Amino acid sequence: MTQVFTFPGQGSQRAHMLQNLPDHPNVTLIKQQAEDILGVKLNALDSQEALTDTVNVQLALLICGVAWGQYLQNVGIKPDYVLGLSIGAYPAAVVAGSLDFGDALRLVKARADSMKSAYPSGYGMLAITGAEFKHVQAAVNLLQEKGEKVYLANLNGEYQFVLAGEKRVLKNAAEQVRSQGIGASVFLDVTVPSHCPLLKEQSEKLLAMFQSITLKTSNSLYVSAAKARVLRKPDDIKEDLALNMAHQLHWYDSCQMLAERGVNKALEMPPGSTLTGLFRKVLNGGECYSIENINLKTIL
Numbered sequence: 001m002t003q004v005f006t007f008p009g010q011g012s013q014r015a016h017m018l019q020n021l022p023d024h025p026n027v028t029l030i031k032q033q034a035e036d037i038l039g040v041k042l043n044a045l046d047s048q049e050a051l052t053d054t055v056n057v058q059l060a061l062l063i064c065g066v067a068w069g070q071y072l073q074n075v076g077i078k079p080d081y082v083l084g085l086s087i088g089a090y091p092a093a094v095v096a097g098s099l100d101f102g103d104a105l106r107l108v109k110a111r112a113d114s115m116k117s118a119y120p121s122g123y124g125m126l127a128i129t130g131a132e133f134k135h136v137q138a139a140v141n142l143l144q145e146k147g148e149k150v151y152l153a154n155l156n157g158e159y160q161f162v163l164a165g166e167k168r169v170l171k172n173a174a175e176q177v178r179s180q181g182i183g184a185s186v187f188l189d190v191t192v193p194s195h196c197p198l199l200k201e202q203s204e205k206l207l208a209m210f211q212s213i214t215l216k217t218s219n220s221l222y223v224s225a226a227k228a229r230v231l232r233k234p235d236d237i238k239e240d241l242a243l244n245m246a247h248q249l250h251w252y253d254s255c256q257m258l259a260e261r262g263v264n265k266a267l268e269m270p271p272g273s274t275l276t277g278l279f280r281k282v283l284n285g286g287e288c289y290s291i292e293n294i295n296l297k298t299i300l
Contacts, residue, residue, distance in 0.1 A: 001287070003265035004223070004258055005072070005079040005095060006279065007065040009086030011125070011188040012272035013057045015048040017064050020270075022071040030067050030101065034059075037105045054191050055112040058087045061271075062108045065091025066101055068269045068291060077299065081230070081263060083223040083254055085154075085275060086194055087111075089244055097219035098237050107241070110209055114202040115192040115245065123198075125153060125190040126163045126170040131183030136161045139176035143169055151196035156251045157278050164193040199246040207242035228253035251275075255282040267291055267299070 019042075021027050035041055038059065045063075050056045065084070069091060072078075084092035090108050093099035128136055136152060140163065143150050150169040154162035163170050167187070174185035193199065215234035224231050224240045226247040231237050255278065264286040266279040273290035280288040289299060 001265045002080045002262045004081040006268045006275045007084035007088030007092045008272045009088045010190045014271050017271045018042040018046045021067045027067045034063050054116050058112040065269045066094045069095030079220045081221045096222050098215050103213050119192050123193040124167050125188045128161045128185045139173045153195035154249045164196045203243045203246040210238045210242045225249045225254050
């Protein structure tokens with residue numbers, strides 16, 4: 001089978017997510033390296049209180065994704081493709097063999113610090129389901145014409161979208177969509193306005209930091225959720241990782257592209273199962289699994 005590993009983004013985090021990693025020597029090394037570089041114990045990153053901080057969230061998701069992705073490879077389950085949502089692109093690049101884990105830890109910390117500093121409060125992200133693209137985009141356009149800071153950040157499915165911006169305005173956008181008798185909305189557990197122009201300056205600073213980092217040609221094919229295409233050149237992957245915080249994400253198109261390339265199995269790294277549900281709607285007849293919800297013996 002041709003398979004893809006998927007890696008979730010912010011909003012999927014949960015308390016103690018780093019306390020249930022696989023029992024394997026390589027995972028032990030990953031945990032130790034993370035603690036040595038960050039100078040903290042992992043249980044200081046994933047407590048309920050700690051995960052109110054976007055820096056801890058992004059670091060915990062990176063470590064969790066790398067640990068599980070490399071563990072699966074160690075037991076013989078190897079991806080043909082990797083695809084990460086937002087911060088999930090970083091563990092995807094590490095598991096693909098393109099980005100060094102130590103470099104990823106430093107880059108993600110810098111990424112999260114810059115996002116937190118720029119928007120310490122009052123901003124976030126909101127998911128809208130059950131509405132068509134034209135209705136969501138119309139609501140965004142109407143508010144932008146009034147000078148409001150709201151953006152269509154993620155196109156996750158035919159009827160699933162995520163907006164980014166000021167929380168006050170996000171609420172107004174959701175009400176505008178619902179006024180047409182369609183759509184439901186919920187604020188995500190994300191405290192920064194990702195995947196929109198509000199983070200352009202921060203993304204460009206991160207790209208400058210990337211210039212001192214060497215990426216390798218990946219072992220698995222790296223898919224950009226921002227471009228919905230495979231990236232093969234290390235410099236292209238570098239740019240995608242640095243700038244994705246300010247770029248709109250096309251998850252649905254990325255999944256469709258992989259299905260057209262013959263992918264028939266998708267494995268989502270912990271935590272969460274949202275990406276599995278989204279992929280299942282595209283991969284008709286294929287196999288979609290959330291690793292935390294299955295017995296690994298069923299896919300070995």
